[in-house]
Amino acid sequence: xxxxxxxxxxxxxxxxxxxxxxxxxxxxxxxxxxxxxxxxxxxxxxxxxxxxxxxxxxxxxxxxxxxxxxxxxxxxxxxxxxxxxxxxxxxxxxxxxxxxxxxxxxxxxxxxxxxxxxxxxxxxxxxxxxxxxxxxxxxxxxxxxxxxxxxxxxxxxxxxxxxxxxxxxxxxxxxxxxxxxxxxxxxxxxxxxxxxxxxxxxxxxxxxxxxxxxxxxxxxxxxxxxxxxxxxxxxxxxxxxxxxxxxxxxxxxxxxxxxxxxxxxxxxxxxxxxxxxxxxxxxxxxxxxxxxxxxxxxxxxxxxxxxxxxxxxxxxxxxxxxxxxxxxxxxxxxxxxxxxxxxxxxxxxxxxxxxxxxxxxxxxxxxxxxxxxxxxxxxxxxxxxxxxxxxxxxxxxxxxxxxxxxxxxxxxxxxxxxxxxxxxxxxxxxxxxxxxxxxxxxxxxxxxxxxxxxxxxxxxxxxxxxxxxxxxxxxxxxxxxxxxxxxxxxxxxxxxxxxxxxxxxxxxxxxxxxxxxxxxxxxxxxxxxxxxxxxxxxxxxxxxxxxxxxxxxxxxxxxxxxxxxxxxxxxxxxxxxxxxxxxxxxxxxxxxxxxxxxxxxxxxxxxxxxxxxxxxxxxxxxxxxxxxxxxxxxxx
Amino acid sequence: xxxxxxxxxxxxxxxxxxxxxxxxxxxxxxxxxxxxxxxxxxxxxxxxxxxxxxxxxxxxxxxxxxxxxxx
Numbered sequence: 001x002x003x004x005x006x007x008x009x010x011x012x013x014x015x016x017x018x019x020x021x022x023x024x025x026x027x028x029x030x031x032x033x034x035x036x037x038x039x040x041x042x043x044x045x046x047x048x049x050x051x052x053x054x055x056x057x058x059x060x061x062x063x064x065x066x067x068x069x070x071x072x073x074x075x076x077x078x079x080x081x082x083x084x085x086x087x088x089x090x091x092x093x094x095x096x097x098x099x100x101x102x103x104x105x106x107x108x109x110x111x112x113x114x115x116x117x118x119x120x121x122x123x124x125x126x127x128x129x130x131x132x133x134x135x136x137x138x139x140x141x142x143x144x145x146x147x148x149x150x151x152x153x154x155x156x157x158x159x160x161x162x163x164x165x166x167x168x169x170x171x172x173x174x175x176x177x178x179x180x181x182x183x184x185x186x187x188x189x190x191x192x193x194x195x196x197x198x199x200x201x202x203x204x205x206x207x208x209x210x211x212x213x214x215x216x217x218x219x220x221x222x223x224x225x226x227x228x229x230x231x232x233x234x235x236x237x238x239x240x241x242x243x244x245x246x247x248x249x250x251x252x253x254x255x256x257x258x259x260x261x262x263x264x265x266x267x268x269x270x271x272x273x274x275x276x277x278x279x280x281x282x283x284x285x286x287x288x289x290x291x292x293x294x295x296x297x298x299x300x301x302x303x304x305x306x307x308x309x310x311x312x313x314x315x316x317x318x319x320x321x322x323x324x325x326x327x328x329x330x331x332x333x334x335x336x337x338x339x340x341x342x343x344x345x346x347x348x349x350x351x352x353x354x355x356x357x358x359x360x361x362x363x364x365x366x367x368x369x370x371x372x373x374x375x376x377x378x379x380x381x382x383x384x385x386x387x388x389x390x391x392x393x394x395x396x397x398x399x400x401x402x403x404x405x406x407x408x409x410x411x412x413x414x415x416x417x418x419x420x421x422x423x424x425x426x427x428x429x430x431x432x433x434x435x436x437x438x439x440x441x442x443x444x445x446x447x448x449x450x451x452x453x454x455x456x457x458x459x460x461x462x463x464x465x466x467x468x469x470x471x472x473x474x475x476x477x478x479x480x481x482x483x484x485x486x487x488x489x490x491x492x493x494x495x496x497x498x499x500x501x502x503x504x505x506x507x508x509x510x511x512x513x514x515x516x517x518x519x520x521x522x523x524x525x526x527x528x529x530x531x532x533x534x535x536x537x538x539x540x541x542x543x544x545x546x547x548x549x550x551x552x553x554x555x556x557x558x559x560x561x562x563x564x565x566x567x568x569x570x571x572x573x574x575x576x577x578x579x580x581x582x583x584x585x586x587x588x589x590x591x592x593x594x595x596x597x598x599x600x601x602x603x604x605x606x607x608x609x610x611x612x613x614x615x616x617x618x619x620x621x622x623x624x625x626x627x628x629x630x631x632x633x634x635x636x
Numbered sequence: 637x638x639x640x641x642x643x644x645x646x647x648x649x650x651x652x653x654x655x656x657x658x659x660x661x662x663x664x665x666x667x668x669x670x671x672x673x674x675x676x677x678x679x680x681x682x683x684x685x686x687x688x689x690x691x692x693x694x695x696x697x698x699x700x701x702x703x704x705x706x707x
Contacts, residue, residue: 057701064698069650117672227668227677240652286647290671297672 002114008107015050015100022046023093036090043092044082051078051099068247070284074102077277081609088270098281098609105617109290112624116294116631126178126197126218128162134206144213151209161198164216165207166191173201179221180307180564197221220555224309228300231312235584239292243285250599254279257603271605278602281612287591291623292584298630299580307563308573315559318542319577323522324511325465325570326504328536329472329479330368331529332546332567333486334447338368340376341428345441354441356381358433361397361408364389369429372445394473394496396431404436410475414439427478446478449485452568457486459571464578466522469507471500500536508541527570529554544570580630587623594619637685640677642706643696645669650700657695663688676705 022042025031031039048055051074058075061067081095133142134152144162147153152168155161161174167188177183179197188194194207197218213219232240258276262269296313303310310316330336345354359377362370363386374381386406389399395416396409407417408431414421419434421442428446432439457468469490472479479493492503508524526533526540534557537543545558546565555561562569598615601607645651651671658667663681670676680688689707696703 060701066653066699070647113672117674243652289652290647294672 005107005111005114008103011050012100012104012107015046018046019093019096019100022096026093039090040082040086040092043085043096047078047082047096047099050096050103051075054099054102068251068283070286073247073251073280073283074099077280077609080273080277084270084273094609098613101610101613102281102617105613105621108621109286109617109624112621112628113290113294116298116624116628126160127222128160128196128218131162132156132159144216147209147213149209149212153207153209154204155194155200155207156204157200157202159200160218161194161196161200161207162216162218163196163207163209163213164193164211165209166193167205168208169206170204172203172205174198175201176564179217221304221309224311224555224561225300225304228297228310228312231314233296233313233317235317235581235588236292236296236313239285239288239588243289246285247283250279250283253599253603254283261603267605274609275602275605278607278609278612279599281609282595282598282602282615284616286616287595287620287623288588290620291587291591291627294624295580295584295587295627295630298583298627299576302631303573303576306569306572308569308576309555309561309563310573310577311559311561315542316577316580318523319525319560319573320581321523322464322525322542322574323466324469324507324524325460325467326469326471326507326524326526326540327488327567328500328526328528328533329470329474329482330447331565332527333450333453333470333482335450336368336447336529338372338429338445338447340372340443341446342426342444343376343441344424344426344444346422346439349440354433354443357401357406357435357440358408358431358443360386360401361389361399361406361433365391365397369431369445373431373443376443393498401435405434406436407434408432427481429474429478449482450565450567452566454486456567456570457488459568460574463571463574465571465574471495471503473497497532500533501539504536504539508539527567529565533557544573583626583630587626590626591619591623637682638677638679639685640675642674643669643676644702644704645671645674645676645696646700646702647671650703653699654696654703657699658692661688661691661695664692667692 054071055075058071061069061072066072078095078099081098082092085092085095128144130141131144131147132154133140133147134154139154147163153162153165167190169190171187171189173185174188174194175183175185176195176198178199179195185201188205194205196216254276257279258272261267261275262272296316299316300310300313310319327333343351343354345351355373355377358373359381360383362373363381363383385402387400389397391397392409392413395413396407399406407413407419410430411421411423411432414432414434417434419437419439421432421434421439424430424442424444426444428444431443431445433441433443460468467489469492470479470483470488471492473495474493476493479491483491495503504524504526511522511524523541525542525544526536527544527546528537529546533545534553537545537554537557542560543558544560544562545554546562546567560573595615598607598611602612645654651669655667655669658664658678663684665679667676667678678689678692689705693703693705
C-alpha cells in the first residue's frame with residue numbers, strides 16, 4: 001500500500017472511531033441537554049477531517065466550471081444534509097456517515113485498482129532496463145534505446161536479451177517463457193538470432209544488434225499491449241457515452257425532485273431535498289467507467305501472460321463471438337516441414353536421375369517444397385546450365401536445362417503442357433517431373449500434422465466454435481485425409497494463394513446469413529502462420545497469426561498474435577474472451593440495475609442516504625473486484 | 637511526432653475529460669490517456685511539441701487538480 005493510501009486509511013480509522021462514539025453517545029441520550037451548536041460542531045469537525053480534500057477539490061472544480069463530478073456532487077449532498085439538520089431535526093449523523101463511507105469506498109476502489117495495475121505491470125516486466133554495450137573493449141551499461149544497429153552487446157547469464165540481434169560469440173540457452181508463456185529453453189549458437197525479451201541462460205554471449213530498440217520485439221509487444229486499450233470495444237464506447245449523459249441527467253432530476261415533489265405532492269421541503277441528495281450521491285458512473293475497461297484490460301493481460309497478444313478490446317469482443325474458424329493448412333495445422341516420402345520413377349529412368357532433375361529445377365526456389373527436394377537429392381545441384389526458370393503460381397516451375405525444357409509441378413501443369421504423365425495415387429504434395437517432353441517420374445512430399453492439432457480443433461468446438469474450415473493449395477485427396485484425421489468440418493482445397501481471400505469472403509457472407517436466424521452475428525476468424533497470409537488476416541473479423549516470433553508483417557496484420565505456434569492456444573483465447581465479456585456484461589447489468597433501483601426508491605423516499613452511498617461506492621468496489629477476476633485465468 | 641509519458645491521473649472519468657480537453661489544443665493530432673497504465677501518448681506537431689506539452693499539462697490540471705505529466 002502506498003504512503004498516500006496509508007494516510008487516508010489512518011484518517012478513515014480515526015474518524016470511524018469518532019463517528020462510532022458519537023452515535024453511541026447520541027443513542028444514550030447524552031446530547032439532549034447540550035446546546036445545538038455544540039452538537040453540530042461535534043459532527044462537523046470530523047466531517048471536515050474526513051472530507052476536506054473533497055471539499056477543496058470541489059471548490060477548485062467550480063472555479064474551472066466542472067460541476068458534474070463526484071467531488072462537487074458529494075460536497076453538495078453532504079452540505080445539504082447538514083443544513084437540513086441545522087434548520088430541521090438537529091440530526092447530523094447521516095451527513096458525516098455519507099462522507100465517511102464515500103471515503104472508505106474510494107479507498108477500497110483505489111486499492112483495488114492499484115492492485116490490478118500492479119499485476120498488469122508485473123506482466124509487463126519483460127522490458128530490459130539496460131544493455132551491456134561493448135565499446136573499445138569496455139563494457140558500458142547503457143539504456144537500450146541508446147544502442148544502435150551494428151553495435152555489439154554482451155548478454156550475461158540471467159539477463160534479459162535487450163535488443164534483437166545475432167550471436168557472434170559464445171553459445172547459451174535462451175528461455176522464451178516471458179514472451180510465450182511456456183518456458184522452453186532454446187539453444188543458440190554463433191549465427192543464431194536472439195529475440196529481445198528472452199531470458200539468457202547459463203553463459204554469456206556476444207550479440208550484434210540488428211534492430212533499434214523501438215523496433216525490437218520486446219518494445220513492440222509492450223507497445224501493443226499498452227495501446228490495446230485504445231482500441232475500444234463497442235461496450236466500452238457505450239459506457240463512455242452513457243457516462244457523459246448519465247450524470248447531468250441524474251443531477252437535473254435531483255433538482256426537479258427538490259423543487260417539484262414538495263410543490264406537487266405536498267411532501268415536506270426537507271424530504272424533497274433529502275431525496276434529491278440521494279440522486280446526487282448516486283449520480284457518479286464510476287462503477288462502470290472503471291470496471292469495464294479494467295475487465296478488458298484484465299482479459300488482455302491474462303492472455304499476454306501465456307504468450308497471446310490481443311491488439312484491442314474490440315478483438316476481445318469479436319473473439320468471444322467466433323463461430324467459424326478458418327485455418328490455413330501448411331504451417332498452421334501441419335508443421336510446415338516438408339519431407340520427400342517417396343520417389344516414383346518412370347520406366348527407363350533412375351531415382352537419382354529424377355531427383356537430380358527435380359533439384360535442378362527447384363534450385364532457384366525458396367519454397368519449402370524446393371528445400372525438401374534438394375535435401376533429398378543430398379548434393380548441391382549444379383545450376384550452371386539452367387536458364388529461364390519461371391515459377392507458375394499454384395502449379396510449379398518451368399525452366400530450360402541444357403537447352404531442353406524441364407517442367408515440374410502438379411497435375412494441372414502436366415495437363416496444360418500436354419505431358420503423358422502417370423497419375424500417382426499417393427497422399428501428399430505430388431511433384432511430377434518432365435524433361436524434354438518425356439515424363440520422368442513423380443516425387444511425393446508430405447508434411448506432418450502438428451502435435452496437438454487434433455486436440456486444438458476439438459477444444460475450439462467445445463469453446464463454442466460451430467465450424468472449422470481448412471484452406472489449402474494441396475490436392476483434394478491429401479487435404480481430405482488430413483481433415484478427416486483432425487475432425488475438420490470443411491475443406492477447401494487446390495487453392496491458389498490469391499484465392500484464399502475470396503474463399504474467406506464467401507465464408508463470411510454465408511456465416512452472416514445463417515446466423516441471422518439465430519439473431520446473433522457470429523464472427524469469422526482466420527488462423528495463419530503470417531508468412532503469406534497478411535491479406536487474409538486483415539480481411540477476417542479476427543485475424544490470428546501464429547509462430548510470429550519476430551515476424552513484423554504478421555504482427556502488423558493480425559488482430560491476435562500467438563507468440564509460439566501452439567494452436568491449442570486458440571481455444572484458450574476464445575475462453576478468455578468469453579470470460580472477459582461475461583464479467584464486463586455482468587458488471588454493467590449489476591451496476592445499472594442497482595443504481596436504477598436505488599434511484600427509483602429514493603424518488604419515493606423509501607431509502608436513506610446510506611443506500612445511495614452503497615449505490616455509488618459499494619457498487620463500484622464490487623464491480624472492480626469482479627473485473628479483477630478477468631486477470632486470473634487458469635488454463636486448466 | 638508521437639511520444640508517450642507517464643502521468644498521474646486519479647480516475648477513469650477524469651481521464652476521458654482530460655483527453656478531450658487536450659485534443660482541443662492547437663497542434664495536437666491525437667492523445668490517449670490510459671488510466672490503468674497511467675500513461676499518456678500524444679501525437680502532435682513536432683516544432684511546437686514542448687509548448688503543446690506545457691499547455692496540455694495546464695489544460696489537464698484545470699479539470700483534475702492532481703493531473704501531472706512526467707517529462
